[in-house]
Amino acid sequence: MPEQQSTPFSADGPTGIWADFRSDTVTRATPAMRRAMAEASVGDDVYGEDPTVNALQERIAALTGKEAALFCTSGTQSNLAGILSHCQRGDEFLTGRNNHVMVNEVGGAAALGGAVPWPLEIDEQGCFTPDDVRAAVKEPDQHHPVTRLLSLENTVNGHVQSVDQIADLIAAAREHDLAVHLDGARLFNAAVAEGVGIDAYCADTDTVSLCLSKGLGAPVGTVLAGDQDSISRAFRIRKMLGGGMRQSGHLAAAGLHALDHHVDRLVEDHDRAGRIADGLRSIDGMEAVHATNMVWATPPADHHDGLVAHLEAAGILMCFWKPTLRIVTHLDVDDGHADLLVDTVGEFLGRT
Ligand SMILES: Cc1ncc(COP(=O)(O)O)c(C=O)c1O
Structure with a gap:
């Protein structure tokens, strides 16, 4: 069996998924890129x-x-x-x-x-x-x-x-x-x-x-x-x-x-990962290390499984590699997705 997490994808992209932070490989070609490919x-x-x-x-x-x-x-x-x-x-x-x-x-x-x-x-x-x-x-x-x-x-x-x-x-x-x-x-x-x-x-x-x-x-x-x-x-x-x-x-x-x-804009991905790490660090109990377009976040051990379930239910994907979460920024996520991620983690840990 492949080890990838199963996700409900349709032909046009993920359904029920709001933000996919698993990897920078999940991006879909932009309309301009598709035109360049076709021509x-x-x-x-x-x-x-x-x-x-x-x-x-x-x-x-x-x-x-x-x-x-x-x-x-x-x-x-x-x-x-x-x-x-x-x-x-x-x-x-x-x-x-x-x-x-x-x-x-x-x-x-x-x-x-x-x-x-x-x-x-x-x-x-x-x-x-x-x-x-x-x-x-x-x-x-x-x-x-x-x-x-x-x-x-x-x-x-x-x-x-x-x-x-x-x-x-x-x-x-x-x-x-x-x-x-x-x-x-x-x-x-x-x-x-x-x-x-x-x-x-x-x-x-x-x-x-x-x-x-x-x-x-x-x-x-x-x-x-x-x-x-x-x-x-x-x-x-x-x-x-x-x-x-x-x-x-x-x-x-x-x-x-x-x-x-898409080379010069990589700085946006790095900044956005920094924004996520800052946001996560401001939540009680969360640790986060930021490195270029990746964030390695560690929730309190006894909340890991609950947090994963909460994020999945909210349509937010990342690599749930216990005890750590890997969050990767890329072309297909923006500041809105970043803030949704941080708010969703904060909401869960705030009420546990
Ligand atoms: C550091 C590194 N090298 C090589 C590869 C392999 O690339 P591909 O998935 O295109 O085979 C990856 C894939 O994620 C990677 O992260």
């Missing part, structure tokens, strides 16, 4: 003939300061193609214990590519240190896998790592000739929060994966960017994974539209 010039991308896919790939290559880029179906496919472009069977990659490639991608790098993940311990913000990286690299020894790659993530659960933090981690990896992949599913959130260009984060990586279907609001798609050799290898792996698409320019058009219209 896109397309060709067969397996033949390299889709002008809109080519334009998106060139755009992301330029934005990241990389030689090439590859349009993938999802963040999972893009991370897998990126990791396997660096690792052979039996090679090891280092990554954070709770990073998405470690725990949420079905073990694909190990199952399909024979690459062995080595989890690094993390702090409360999901970070590990350059010394953690150095200490995890295996000595050359017939018993060990060859440590080949460091796989980073930014943001991690909404938490931003600065450009300097990422540069220090990469420097530690380079001391041991490791390749570096960055899962940037929400790297635009990090860049906007830090007030830097996305290229500042990508400069020293070999490959970087950027999702268009999270905060940027496209219905599908992730782009892997890197040097030409890495992307050429990833291109073959994507094909092996069934990711060679045909007139995918219709999808790429959504990504181009998102880059034009």
